[in-house]
Amino acid sequence: MQPELVLASGSPRRRELLRSLGVPFSVHPSWVTEDVPGNPSPGELVEILAAKKALAVAHTRHQAVVIGSDTVVSLEGKILGKPVDEEDACRMLERLQGRAHQVYTGIALVEMDGGKVSRRLIDHRVTEVMVRNMTTDEIRWYVSTREPLDKAGAYGLQGIGSIWVDWIDGCYTNVVGLSLPLLYDMLKQLDYPMMTRSFSPERKV
Numbered sequence: 001m002q003p004e005l006v007l008a009s010g011s012p013r014r015r016e017l018l019r020s021l022g023v024p025f026s027v028h029p030s031w032v033t034e035d036v037p038g039n040p041s042p043g044e045l046v047e048i049l050a051a052k053k054a055l056a057v058a059h060t061r062h063q064a065v066v067i068g069s070d071t072v073v074s075l076e077g078k079i080l081g082k083p084v085d086e087e088d089a090c091r092m093l094e095r096l097q098g099r100a101h102q103v104y105t106g107i108a109l110v111e112m113d114g115g116k117v118s119r120r121l122i123d124h125r126v127t128e129v130m131v132r133n134m135t136t137d138e139i140r141w142y143v144s145t146r147e148p149l150d151k152a153g154a155y156g157l158q159g160i161g162s163i164w165v166d167w168i169d170g171c172y173t174n175v176v177g178l179s180l181p182l183l184y185d186m187l188k189q190l191d192y193p194m195m196t197r198s199f200s201p202e203r204k205v
């Protein structure tokens with residue numbers, strides 16, 4: 001029997017992205033605190049948090065491959081996570097508009113075998129995103145839609161936020177919260193049999 005695939009995330013975007021692959025999986029959000037000591041680089045930060053999320057859920061499973069992930073925006077050396085409130089979202093968008101920034105997403109896979117961690121993989125990808133100039137009214141209106149409030153950098157490339165994204169350089173799904181090419185490569189390294197699964201895009205999770 002193949003191990004269960006578990007998505008350790010409460011993010012609806014990650015769930016939709018994984019669902020689009022048609023593989024069966026279950027969802028178990030991790031609820032870990034997203035504070036990391038020291039001064040990690042954006043790449044280190046998303047890898048540490050992805051591993052923290054995956055491990056927290058992995059320890060509740062006997063036989064499984066658990067996926068953890070984390071996304072941050074990096075703007076000229078400053079890390080932007082999710083805004084704490086509407087004012088914070090407005091401030092983030094004011095800083096992002098008119099210049100390019102980088103979106104970092106980390107993925108951790110933790111394989112549990114007989115209740116023990118048997119293998120661990122951690123990696124991340126970076127995508128550059130150019131947000132064009134926004135007027136103050138546009139920023140206020142966009143924040144009033146509430147779309148920015150639960151997203152790193154206070155925008156959603158997959159939603160209304162796409163209006164102001166001029167171009168991206170790199171993986172699209174990495175920006176939305178889970179790089180599917182990277183996930184596929186990592187699952188292959190664990191010999192997870194994606195190709196032998198029957199494809200079922202309508203499967204409910």
Ligand SMILES: Cc1cn([C@H]2C[C@H](O)[C@@H](COP(=O)(O)OP(=O)(O)OP(=O)(O)O)O2)c(=O)[nH]c1=O
Pocket residue numbers: 008009010011012013014029030031034053069070071072073082103150151152153155156157158175176177
């Ligand atoms: C930049 C960007 C981020 N995001 C989202 C992806 C993530 O859900 C979120 C970053 O927050 P995260 O802390 O990475 O994830 P989360 O709290 O939503 O979910 P969990 O920790 O349970 O896995 O920002 C978009 O949906 N679109 C975008 O364009």
